[in-house]
Amino acid sequence: MMNTETQQPTRASAAFALAAAIACVFNTALAWAKDAYAPLNTFMASLTGHHWITHALADCIVFVGLGLIFMNTSVANKTDPKRLVSILTWAVVAASLGLFAWYLLF
Amino acid sequence: MNITSRDVILLAHAAFGTLAGLAALWVFVEALNAHPGNAGRMYKAALIAAISMGATWILGGYWYVHFYPVDKAIILKGPWPFSHNLFMETKEHLIFITGILAFYLPIAVRDKVYAKPIARRMVLSVAMLIVLTDLAAEGAGAIIHQGVSIALQRGNEKGRQ
Numbered sequence: 541m542m543n544t545e546t547q548q549p550t551r552a553s554a555a556f557a558l559a560a561a562i563a564c565v566f567n568t569a570l571a572w573a574k575d576a577y578a579p580l581n582t583f584m585a586s587l588t589g590h591h592w593i594t595h596a597l598a599d600c601i602v603f604v605g606l607g608l609i610f611m612n613t614s615v616a617n618k619t620d621p622k623r624l625v626s627i628l629t630w631a632v633v634a635a636s637l638g639l640f641a642w643y644l645l646f
Numbered sequence: 647m648n649i650t651s652r653d654v655i656l657l658a659h660a661a662f663g664t665l666a667g668l669a670a671l672w673v674f675v676e677a678l679n680a681h682p683g684n685a686g687r688m689y690k691a692a693l694i695a696a697i698s699m700g701a702t703w704i705l706g707g708y709w710y711v712h713f714y715p716v717d718k719a720i721i722l723k724g725p726w727p728f729s730h731n732l733f734m735e736t737k738e739h740l741i742f743i744t745g746i747l748a749f750y751l752p753i754a755v756r757d758k759v760y761a762k763p764i765a766r767r768m769v770l771s772v773a774m775l776i777v778l779t780d781l782a783a784e785g786a787g788a789i790i791h792q793g794v795s796i797a798l799q800r801g802n803e804k805g806r807q
Contacts, residue, residue, distance in 0.1 A: 549765055554756045557768060560750045564743045571739040590711045592738060596703065599742045603749065621764040625771050630776045635743055636782070643735040 542561050547621060554617050555610035556603075561631035563603035568635040570595060572642055655709045660787060662702035663741075666748055667780035669695035673751060674773035680760040688769075692755040695776065699748035703741065710738060717794050724797020729790050737786035744779040747772050 547555070574581040574591060584594040610616040616624070669691050676688040714734075720732040751772055756766035 547762070547764055549754075549762070549768060550757045554696050556750050556753045559777065560746050563746050566740045567739060567746070575735075579739065592707060592710060595739070596707065596742060599746060603746050622767075624765070625768050628768075629775065632743060632747065632779070636740055636779060638684050639736050639739050640732075643732045 556607040558616040559607035561628045564635040568638045659705040661700045666698035670773045670776035677769045687696040692752040696748045720797045721793040729793025733786040733789045747776045
C-alpha cells in the first residue's frame with residue numbers, strides 16, 4: 541500500500557491548481573461577456589484606462605485570491621488529486637477552445 | 647537603420663513568449679526524468695517560465711494598448727480582417743490562460759515531483775499546456791503580422807495602378 545503522503549499534492553499546489561482552473565474559465569467568461577455587452581467593456585476601460593489591463597488584473601485577483609482562500613480551507617485538499625489534474629487540464633482546454641470558437645462564430 | 651521603441655517592444659514581447667515556452671518545455675523534460683538531483687534545476691526553469699511570461703504580458707500589453715490600434719485599422723481595411731477579428735481577439739485573451747499556468751508552474755514544481763506520481767502528473771500537464779497555448783499564441787502573432795503585411799502590400803499595389 542502506498543503512503544498517502546505520496547498521493548497528495550501540497551496544500552499550495554492543490555489550492556492554486558483549483559484556483560488556476562477557475563481563473564481560466566473566468567477569463568473566457570469575462571471575454572465573452574465584455575464582447576457581448578459593450579457597456580461592460582466601457583466600464584472595464586474606465587477603471588484602468590483600457591479594458592485589457594482591467595481584464596488582466598481581474599484574472600490575477602481571481603487566481604491569487606482564490607488560491608489563498610483555498611489554501612486556508614480544505615476545498616482543494618479534499619478533491620481527489622487525479623481529479624484535480626483533470627479539472628485543470630479540461631478547464632484550460634475548454635477555456636482556450638471557448639475563446640477561439642466565440643471569435644470564430646460571433 | 648531605424649529601429650524604434652515600438653519595434654523593440656514587439657520583438658522583446660515575442661522573444662520572452664518564446665523563452666517562456668522553451669522554459670516550460672525544459673520543465674516538462676526534467677519532470678519526465680524527475681529525481682532529487684534535478685529538483686532545483688526544474689524549479690529554476692519554472693521560475694524562468696513564470697518571469698518570462700510576466701515580461702511578455704507587460705511588453706505585449708504595453709504594445710497592444712499604445713501601438714496596436716494603428717495596425718488594427720490597417721488590418722481591418724485589408725484582405726485579412728480575420729487576423730484581427732479571430733486571431734488577435736483570441737490571442738489577447740488566450741495569453742492570460744498561458745500566464746496563469748506559468749505563474750502556477752513554480753508552485754506545482756515546489757512539490758516533491760520525484761517522489762509523488764501525482765505531483766509529477768500535475769507538472770507534466772501544466773508544462774505541456776503552457777507549451778501548447780504558447781505555441782498557439784506565437785502562431786496567432788505571425789498571422790496578425792501577416793494581416794498587416796498583406797494589407798500594406800495590397801495598398802501599395804493599388805497605389806501603383
